[in-house]
Amino acid sequence: MPVEQHTPIAQLNHTAVYAGDRQLSAEFLAAILGLPVGAPFGPFLPVDLGNGVTLDFYEKRDEPIQPQHYAFLVPEEQFDAMIDRLEALGVTYYADPGHTEPGRVNRLFGGRGAYFDDPDGHNMEIMTRPYVRP
Numbered sequence: 001m002p003v004e005q006h007t008p009i010a011q012l013n014h015t016a017v018y019a020g021d022r023q024l025s026a027e028f029l030a031a032i033l034g035l036p037v038g039a040p041f042g043p044f045l046p047v048d049l050g051n052g053v054t055l056d057f058y059e060k061r062d063e064p065i066q067p068q069h070y071a072f073l074v075p076e077e078q079f080d081a082m083i084d085r086l087e088a089l090g091v092t093y094y095a096d097p098g099h100t101e102p103g104r105v106n107r108l109f110g111g112r113g114a115y116f117d118d119p120d121g122h123n124m125e126i127m128t129r130p131y132v133r134p
Contacts, residue, residue, distance in 0.1 A: 014054040016044070018065045019120050022057040028119055029055070032085050032126075033072060067117075069097070071125040079112055079128050091116050097123060 019025035022045040026037045030047050038046035044056035049072070074082060083105070086093050093114040095101035105114045111129025118124050 012053050014046075014056050016056050016058045017068070017070070017122065018060040019057045020059070020061060020065060021119070022059045025119050026055075026057040028089075029124065031089070032082055032091075032116075032124075033074070034078065034081065034085075065120045065122075067121040067123060069123045069125065071127060073130055074126050074128060076111065076128040079126065082126055083114065086114075086116055097125070099123075 017025065023037075026045045026047050029035075030037045033047075033049075035047055035049070038048055038054075041056070044058055047055045047057070049055065055070070083093065092099075092102050093105070093116040095104035095106040095114065097115050099115065099117075105112045107113075108127070109129040109132050111127060113125060113127035113129075115123055115125050
């Protein structure tokens with residue numbers, strides 16, 4: 001059965017990022033990406049991204065946090081500064097999502113990328129080129 005082609009109309013607006021300490025986690029990611037942390041909104045502490053999406057850090061202390069993956073498309077000219085900030089904080093970054101190539105970046109799709117863990121074990125990725133899809 002053929003798949004109908006549609007123009008995408010849905011856009012991601014926000015998502016909750018579970019954290020043991022919302023302030024620590026929001027400030028960590030914001031510092032790496034060079035972004036401000038927003039004012040608290042109810043139980044959430046937001047980090048607004050450049051494309052209108054908000055990551056709402058939410059404290060969850062009643063059960064273990066299940067790590068997720070978050071990928072950020074970043075400008076090539078800011079990538080080195082982000083790596084420098086990771087190094088300044090003593091955070092190991094990796095060329096691969098399985099964290100087997102420490103201190104290296106990848107060169108996928110003509111850009112550069114790296115993976116690192118946030119304070120709650122979420123696997124964060126910065127990349128300068130989006131993945132090519134068929």
